[in-house]
Amino acid sequence: MRDMPYRWIEAIQDRRDYIEDQLKPGSPVVGLPYAQGSLLLTVSKGAQKIFEVHDRIALSAIGHPADIERLRMLVTDTASVQAFQSATEDVNLHRLTHYVLAHTFKQAFESIVGEAYIIKMLLVEIGNGDPETQFTHINYDGNVKVQPESGVIGGTAEIESAMQSYLADAQNDTQPDLDAALQLALKTWAVGRELSQRDDVEDSNEVSDDQIDEVINTELEDGEIEAGILDNSLSGDTKFRLLSQDEISELTK
Numbered sequence: 001m002r003d004m005p006y007r008w009i010e011a012i013q014d015r016r017d018y019i020e021d022q023l024k025p026g027s028p029v030v031g032l033p034y035a036q037g038s039l040l041l042t043v044s045k046g047a048q049k050i051f052e053v054h055d056r057i058a059l060s061a062i063g064h065p066a067d068i069e070r071l072r073m074l075v076t077d078t079a080s081v082q083a084f085q086s087a088t089e090d091v092n093l094h095r096l097t098h099y100v101l102a103h104t105f106k107q108a109f110e111s112i113v114g115e116a117y118i119i120k121m122l123l124v125e126i127g128n129g130d131p132e133t134q135f136t137h138i139n140y141d142g143n144v145k146v147q148p149e150s151g152v153i154g155g156t157a158e159i160e161s162a163m164q165s166y167l168a169d170a171q172n173d174t175q176p177d178l179d180a181a182l183q184l185a186l187k188t189w190a191v192g193r194e195l196s197q198r199d200d201v202e203d204s205n206e207v208s209d210d211q212i213d214e215v216i217n218t219e220l221e222d223g224e225i226e227a228g229i230l231d232n233s234l235s236g237d238t239k240f241r242l243l244s245q246d247e248i249s250e251l252t253k
Contacts, residue, residue: 015112033148033150038229039229040060040122043225052076054091056127062154121137186225195207226242
């Protein structure tokens with residue numbers, strides 16, 4: 001098909017439209033730095049969505065569960081092999097995203113005769129010995145976006161833009177504690193969730209405080225907040241842990 005460029009471009013656009021239709025209803029994910037490290041948050045309905053990759057690296061994703069699991073295992077296994085063959089310090093987010101995941105996403109998306117991955121992924125890494133955080137967003141087509149301030153994934157680019165705008169208005173130069181970071185992440189998640197349920201986000205991407213509260217209350221009737229942290233204050237090499245539901249309830253009072 002590549003010898004007929006117009007047909008190939010049309011097929012790529014059809015594939016893009018199909019993937020975005022599948023991703024739009026997905027539960028968004030929000031990543032924020034806080035005083036001791038970084039936080040990933042989403043709302044799930046049973047299946048775990050936040051995972052450790054390596055000592056200082058974690059990920060979450062939206063999309064087809066089988067694709068998420070396959071690619072999670074790919075990046076986790078790659079990190080383990082790199083740590084075994086060289087050194088733990090050689091495992092870093094840049095190498096895993098740019099040389100492993102991005103290539104895999106792009107190759108699957110552009111191979112029209114094969115299946116594309118229905119997925120968007122958000123990874124986070126904290127620095128070695130300091131709480132500096134790096135968020136990396138990988139789109140289903142292999143495009144990579146790196147941000148130090150925060151990271152979000154939602155079903156469409158418009159939803160992600162609205163979530164980032166909400167964060168930009170709410171954040172300041174002071175690093176929040178875990179309590180404040182979790183509450184801000186939950187509200188940002190609600191912005192994305194509300195927009196994912198609208199027919200046309202481009203016409204209106206404003207979400208009021210009342211709508212945010214309503215979305216949170218409604219979604220938590222049959223779902224639960226899932227939050228994972230990379231915490232530099234933890235002893236040992238591994239800095240990742242999932243917050244318990246008791247901890248989350250206490251922090252969101």
